[in-house]
Amino acid sequence: MITDLFNVKRWEAFFKVLPGQYIPGFLMTLRVALAGLLLALVLGIIFGLFSTSKVKICKLLSRVYVEFFQNTPLVVQVFFYYACLPYVIGGRVPKFTLGVIGVGIYHGAYIAEVIRTGIEAVPRGQFEAAYSQGFNYLQTMRYIVLPQTIKIIMPSLANQALNLVKNTSVLAMVAGMDLMYYADSWGSDRGYFVQAYLPCALMYFLICFPLAKLARWLEVRAKQTPVPKKRKEVA
Amino acid sequence: MKSKAMKTSAVLVAATMMMSAVLTGCGGSTSAPTTAPTTAPAAAPAAAAGDVSADVQKIMDAGVLKVGCKIDVPKFGLQNTGTGEMEGLEIDLAYHIAGEIFDCTAEEAKADKLVSFQGVTAKTRGPLVDNGEVDLVIATYTITPERKENWNFTTPYYTDAVGLLVLKESGITSIQDLNGKVIGVSQGSTSKEGFLAYCEENGFDVKPEFEEFDGYPSLAAALAAKNIDVFSVDRAILAGYNDDTTIILEDRFAEQEYGVVSKLDNKGLADLADGVVTGLKDSGKMDEMLKEWGIE
Numbered sequence: 045m046i047t048d049l050f051n052v053k054r055w056e057a058f059f060k061v062l063p064g065q066y067i068p069g070f071l072m073t074l075r076v077a078l079a080g081l082l083l084a085l086v087l088g089i090i091f092g093l094f095s096t097s098k099v100k101i102c103k104l105l106s107r108v109y110v111e112f113f114q115n116t117p118l119v120v121q122v123f124f125y126y127a128c129l130p131y132v133i134g135g136r137v138p139k140f141t142l143g144v145i146g147v148g149i150y151h152g153a154y155i156a157e158v159i160r161t162g163i164e165a166v167p168r169g170q171f172e173a174a175y176s177q178g179f180n181y182l183q184t185m186r187y188i189v190l191p192q193t194i195k196i197i198m199p200s201l202a203n204q205a206l207n208l209v210k211n212t213s214v215l216a217m218v219a220g221m222d223l224m225y226y227a228d229s230w231g232s233d234r235g236y237f238v239q240a241y242l243p244c245a246l247m248y249f250l251i252c253f254p255l256a257k258l259a260r261w262l263e264v265r266a267k268q269t270p271v272p273k274k275r276k277e278v279a
Numbered sequence: 280m281k282s283k284a285m286k287t288s289a290v291l292v293a294a295t296m297m298m299s300a301v302l303t304g305c306g307g308s309t310s311a312p313t314t315a316p317t318t319a320p321a322a323a324p325a326a327a328a329g330d331v332s333a334d335v336q337k338i339m340d341a342g343v344l345k346v347g348c349k350i351d352v353p354k355f356g357l358q359n360t361g362t363g364e365m366e367g368l369e370i371d372l373a374y375h376i377a378g379e380i381f382d383c384t385a386e387e388a389k390a391d392k393l394v395s396f397q398g399v400t401a402k403t404r405g406p407l408v409d410n411g412e413v414d415l416v417i418a419t420y421t422i423t424p425e426r427k428e429n430w431n432f433t434t435p436y437y438t439d440a441v442g443l444l445v446l447k448e449s450g451i452t453s454i455q456d457l458n459g460k461v462i463g464v465s466q467g468s469t470s471k472e473g474f475l476a477y478c479e480e481n482g483f484d485v486k487p488e489f490e491e492f493d494g495y496p497s498l499a500a501a502l503a504a505k506n507i508d509v510f511s512v513d514r515a516i517l518a519g520y521n522d523d524t525t526i527i528l529e530d531r532f533a534e535q536e537y538g539v540v541s542k543l544d545n546k547g548l549a550d551l552a553d554g555v556v557t558g559l560k561d562s563g564k565m566d567e568m569l570k571e572w573g574i575e
Binding site: 127128130136217218219225228 | 406409493497500
């Protein structure tokens with residue numbers, strides 16, 4: 045292991061495949077992560093709002109979505125999309141779409157929960173005050189509640205983004221042409237596993253570390269800026 | 280869970296073997312006092328010679344030869360689902376090598392369970408032999424110049440070619456229909472390079488896409504779901520996946536030789552295994568074994 049680590053010949057071999065395999069893989073991972081995050085946010089906001097709404101059917105829909113996707117493994121979900129969707133839609137699912145759907149729907153469920161708890165953390169009084177000023181539901185959400193929610197949920201949202209990036213690596217199992225796929229492919233081809241996986245980890249780190257830093261910074265900031273507190277009931 | 284159970288059973292098997300080796304001995308056992316083993320390879324038995332290399336001695340001390348083999352390749356290395364026993368040409372070859380190490384016949388090595396088999400895939404076999412989990416890998420392992428830098432290979436015991444398996448309903452009949460199609464290959468295999476070289480040699484203007492999968496079952500599943508158009512691995516392996524919905528195209532390319540693999544440091548073991556393979560080939564026994572397993 046240690047001698048492998050400093051094997052110059054093997055590192056040379058790695059740098060030869062870096063532009064042709066690792067870089068395209070890295071870009072694929074980045075694209076899937078960005079589009080996946082977008083999808084997850086959209087789904088998360090919709091279902092997060094659903095679960096806090098008073099409409100029964102919306103609430104039920106949201107619960108089913110969240111519970112189902114939170115409580116089944118991502119690998120199973122992606123394998124399902126990969127192996128079963130072609131039978132349903134009668135064609136191949138492009139790898140990019142597969143990845144975006146996979147991590148997007150999965151993390152959408154988590155983000156829905158994050159948003160639900162964020163909204164519930166805003167005191168009822170804020171809603172009541174807004175309604176008393178003549179705001180309707182959407183306006184209340186848009187101008188009063190969500191701006192406060194965002195501050196509360198930012199740290200956990202950044203955490204979700206972090207996990208989403210790492211979870212895109214599940215694509216490697218279905219030949220997803222992502223970073224992990226190329227690392228795995230080259231590694232098993234040549235047997236230079238140290239040189240295959242270490243830079244791969246480093247490249248995931250490159251994406252995730254700034255996100256983690258951001259999450260930490262948001263957490264600190266969230267603690268410093270005041271959020272409305274529940275008032276004591278005045279008799 | 281499964282691998283843990285397998286590990287435990289492997290340890291048990293190893294322990295039992297050690298005991299039986301101690302109790303009965305192998306070459307010097309009373310059961311076969313008569314003649315030299317009928318299938319004895321040309322090389323002198325290592326155990327009998329005084330100059331046993333350290334790596335071989337270690338296996339002799341352990342009392343069992345650990346071999347990585349395929350468990351899903353009919354005729355080469357296949358686990359019998361009924362009995363759980365391994366069967367195939369490569370399994371027999373392993374017993375011949377074990378016989379050489381423990382100074383007995385291949386039949387005795389089999390009867391005394393002197394080989395413990397572990398299933399490997401194209402991807403796991405390299406690391407497993409490197410970290411000592413197995414002593415030898417006999418698993419349709421193609422010899423390439425690059426791989427020779429990392430591992431010891433014996434003289435080839437079989438020459439195979441890569442083939443192409445397609446769904447009948449796809450209407451693909453030859454390699455020239457494959458432009459723009461997706462070819463699924465196994466991770467850590469040489470199919471892709473072979474395909475490209477074959478097309479170049481024959482002037483075929485075919486530009487397919489390649490996707491790599493970890494293991495043959497996932498390739499078979501991908502073909503069934505039409506996520507790939509072609510399943511391309513060694514023909515020996517393809518034969519195990521061919522059924523009434525698929526056909527193997529006539530094109531064959533990348534003639535490749537299978538060798539027995541050992542860790543680069545284990546020169547003694549490599550020489551011994553090479554001696555066995557050469558011996559079997561020279562004596563014509565290898566041809567008999569191939570015929571016995573119905574391999575062309």
